[in-house]
Amino acid sequence: MKFLALxxxxxxxxxxxxxxxxxxxGKPMIRHVYEKAHAFFSDCYVASDxxxxxxxxxxxxxxxxxxSAEHRSGTDRCREALDRIEASTGKRFDAVVNIQGDEPxxxxxxxxxxxxxxxDPATExxxxxxxxxAHEDIFNPNSPKVVLSTDGYAxxxxxxxxxxxxxxxxxxxxRSHKFLKHIGLYAYKSSVLRRIAELPQGTLEKLESLEQLRWLENGFRIKAAETHSESLAIDTPDDLKAAVEFLRRSEK
Structure with a gap:
């Protein structure tokens, strides 16, 4: 498959x-993200308004x-970016990988x-x-949880x-159960991305403020893979300080 990283x-x-x-x-955060993504994907773009x-x-x-600036989510922005990049380059991409800009x-x-x-060709x-x-709080509402089927679908x-x-x-x-947290990295078949970007906001999505529930509500299936790599999103200036410390520890 030909992937486009956005x-x-x-x-x-x-x-x-x-x-x-x-x-x-010493580098803008977006550069850290871009360099990590571009090392893996030959076609990689930052999409911004x-x-x-x-x-x-x-x-x-x-x-x-x-x-444009009117997007509800990063997914919607990815859809517009896909259309613009395919139109300007003449390339066609089978799937889009949405990499969070605050995950350096x-x-x-x-x-x-x-x-x-x-x-798996069935993956949408x-x-x-x-x-x-063990030290993480499973009851923290800012850390979404997920449960999976036996074949690895959310x-x-x-x-x-x-x-x-x-x-x-x-x-x-x-101590009694292996709880799974959701890592906000997505990939979609290009045809599926165009379809889900047209969906109206769903009831469950509004209640939980989780965009991916819109897709489940509309019958799309989300394949999940388990990572063992630590993830550190930066949402606040304090998170940035933690990221600097994380870099220092990782370089030792």
Whole structure:
């Protein structure tokens, strides 16, 4: 399959304005993400509605595409970017990999796993999961959970801890069951991306504020692969400080 890697990036952020351009170890954060992605994918673009981000990416030799500002999500931005890139280059892509612009430590293992999901021709959408570590809080609503079928497809995503362990005290849940957290890396067949971008917002999505529930509600299947690589999203300035410390530890 021919993959297109897209990195949606917005300058505006309620908690961290200008986040993609924040300095991380002497480079803008978006450059860390781009270099990790481009090392794996020959076709890689940052998709943004902000000229500052586009200029920064092109300034370090990367590829970027301007998109409109009215998108509800990174998925919608990826759909527009796919159309623009195919129209301008004449290339056709079988699948799109959506790499979060605030994940500067995305690992090659994760990219290999998510693209490997498409070895099964039935895969429409793919994502990653990771087992919660013992020190992590499974009850944290900011860390979405997922439960899978026996053949590795997502049954449901939730901000609540799922499954509910009836008859087990809450402080023993994590010792009694392997809980899976969702890693926000997606890949879609191009034809599927165009279809899901047209879907209206779903009831479950509104309740949980999780976009992927819109796809499940509409009958799409999401294949999940389990990663063992640590992920660290940067949503706030404090997260950036943690990322700098993470880099220092990893370089020792």
């Amino acid at each position: 990195i949606p990036a917005r300058y505006a952020s309620t908690r961290f304005p200008g986040k993609p351009l924040a300095d991380l170890a 902000d000229e500052r981000i586009v200029r920064t990416v092109e300034g370090f030799g990367g590829q970027a595409v301007m998109t 430590f995305v690992a090659e293992e994760q990219l290999r796993l998510i693209t490997g999901c498409f070895d 959408i793919a994502t990653l999961v990771k087992a919660f570590d 049954l449901y995503f939730s901000r609540s801890a799922i499954p509910y362990l009836r008859g087990t005290e809450r402080d023993r849940w994590q």
